[in-house]
Amino acid sequence: MKLTLNGAPIDVDAHPMKRLLDVLREECGLTGTKEGCGEGECGACTVLVDGAAVCACLVPWAHAEGTTVTTIEGLEDSHPLQQAFMDHVGAQCGICTPGMILAVIALGPDPSLAKIKEGLTGNLCRCTGYEAIYRAIQSVDGSRPSALGSRPSRNT
Amino acid sequence: VRTATNTLELRQPRSLNEALGLLRDDPALIPLAGCTDLYVSVNFGTLGGSRFLDLGSLAALRRVSVTNDLLVIGALTTYTEIIRSRHVRKLLPMLVEAARQIGGPQIQNRGTIGGNIANASPAGDSLPVLSAADAIVVLRSVAGERRVPFTEFYTGYRASVRKPDELIVAVEIPRQSGAQWFRKVGTRAAQAISKVVMAGVRDQRPRIAIGSVGPTIVRATKTEAALADGASIDDAARLLGDEIHPIDDARSTADYRRAVTMNLLRRFWSDTQAR
Numbered sequence: 001m002k003l004t005l006n007g008a009p010i011d012v013d014a015h016p017m018k019r020l021l022d023v024l025r026e027e028c029g030l031t032g033t034k035e036g037c038g039e040g041e042c043g044a045c046t047v048l049v050d051g052a053a054v055c056a057c058l059v060p061w062a063h064a065e066g067t068t069v070t071t072i073e074g075l076e077d078s079h080p081l082q083q084a085f086m087d088h089v090g091a092q093c094g095i096c097t098p099g100m101i102l103a104v105i106a107l108g109p110d111p112s113l114a115k116i117k118e119g120l121t122g123n124l125c126r127c128t129g130y131e132a133i134y135r136a137i138q139s140v141d142g143s144r145p146s147a148l149g150s151r152p153s154r155n156t
Numbered sequence: 157v158r159t160a161t162n163t164l165e166l167r168q169p170r171s172l173n174e175a176l177g178l179l180r181d182d183p184a185l186i187p188l189a190g191c192t193d194l195y196v197s198v199n200f201g202t203l204g205g206s207r208f209l210d211l212g213s214l215a216a217l218r219r220v221s222v223t224n225d226l227l228v229i230g231a232l233t234t235y236t237e238i239i240r241s242r243h244v245r246k247l248l249p250m251l252v253e254a255a256r257q258i259g260g261p262q263i264q265n266r267g268t269i270g271g272n273i274a275n276a277s278p279a280g281d282s283l284p285v286l287s288a289a290d291a292i293v294v295l296r297s298v299a300g301e302r303r304v305p306f307t308e309f310y311t312g313y314r315a316s317v318r319k320p321d322e323l324i325v326a327v328e329i330p331r332q333s334g335a336q337w338f339r340k341v342g343t344r345a346a347q348a349i350s351k352v353v354m355a356g357v358r359d360q361r362p363r364i365a366i367g368s369v370g371p372t373i374v375r376a377t378k379t380e381a382a383l384a385d386g387a388s389i390d391d392a393a394r395l396l397g398d399e400i401h402p403i404d405d406a407r408s409t410a411d412y413r414r415a416v417t418m419n420l421l422r423r424f425w426s427d428t429q430a431r
Binding site: 015016017018019022038039040041043046052053054055057058059060062063103106118119120121122123124 | 157161162164165166168188190191192194195196198199200208210212236259260261262263265266345346347
């Protein structure tokens with residue numbers, strides 16, 4: 001099955017009902033996407049599918065066909081949000097961090113604090129109390145090229 | 157994951173007609189769309205079957221339109237698409253409110269309104285809105301199409317009039333007059349399953365529907381009639397307390413749900429009072 005994963009075209013053979021999360025971790029070797037609850041509550045497995053945040057534990061592999069998927073590895077350790085989370089101690093145990101960062105990228109550049117809070121309602125963190133995460137996100141200057149992703153365009 | 161996903165079968169029709177044909181030939185096929193409920197069952201090992209019908213590529217069911225005073229929402233329209241739709245924002249703002257409070261963005265990006273109806277949970281947050289709005293469920297099979305009032309769609313706990321060979325293809329919502337109101341009460345603002353969820357329309361005869369207080373969504377017809385006849389809000393709230401059938405469960409208690417439902421009615425009434 002063909003799709004674009006972290007910018008590169010790939011062709012992976014996996015069972016169509018296998019969870020996208022498991023294909024990413026097992027077939028593709030991308031273990032940056034974490035499994036927390038496995039039922040769409042915690043957001044630790046958040047990845048971007050065509051720019052929109054989804055829980056990879058709730059997506060059948062069949063639904064990834066022809067899409068563009070971005071995982072935390074796609075940021076290549078060079079995204080300003082990743083450094084900001086380290087600088088502001090927005091990560092403690094780190095399990096929620098990849099999903100947090102991808103959920104923020106889906107919000108587009110320079111989200112307001114209200115928009116950040118609403119945008120992260122699907123991502124649970126049991127260490128930080130969120131304040132450090134909000135500080136980290138707000139410290140990133142979205143006006144710099146590629147600092148934050150572009151907003152997904154899916155209007156009806 | 158408690159389910160071996162490689163034992164599951166998935167049929168992938170390319171058109172609605174093909175999907176309906178597959179369903180006629182094998183009514184045990186379970187339709188899947190956004191999968192936000194389905195994969196919870198996969199994780200728990202509580203799937204009700206092993207053969208699935210993928211509706212994911214039926215783009216024709218994924219649109220919002222307005223025709224002849226009817227707002228038509230395709231079954232595969234996601235909550236995110238509902239939130240962004242100018243038609244829904246204008247004509248059914250209480251559905252936008254409900255969609256914004258379902259799960260978080262990850263669930264809103266995937267979950268569909270048809271799935272919320274089909275999953276038939278008494279706690280489905282879009283369902284009181286559809287009930288209070290007098291929505292019509294559009295069902296289609298190879299034999300044709302039929303329309304069922306939403307208030308007659310459910311027959312009991314997780315049971316509906318949908319036949320195994322039918323698919324929910326859309327909901328039609330008549331033009332609403334009167335103020336619309338929605339309120340969800342859960343453990344936290346996001347990612348919570350409702351303890352009580354209420355939608356109301358303040359028309360000449362008000363329309364009130366409540367979730368999580370009975371085996372299916374409850375349309376409070378007696379309370380509505382009393383309010384239309386000029387009953388006091390206290391009398392109406394007492395009537396509503398008798399009209400619902402909440403239970404004690406993991407999320408809440410019957411007493412709490414009854415008290416909150418009565419309070420929500422008062423809130424609905426004061427929030428929608430003409431000034």
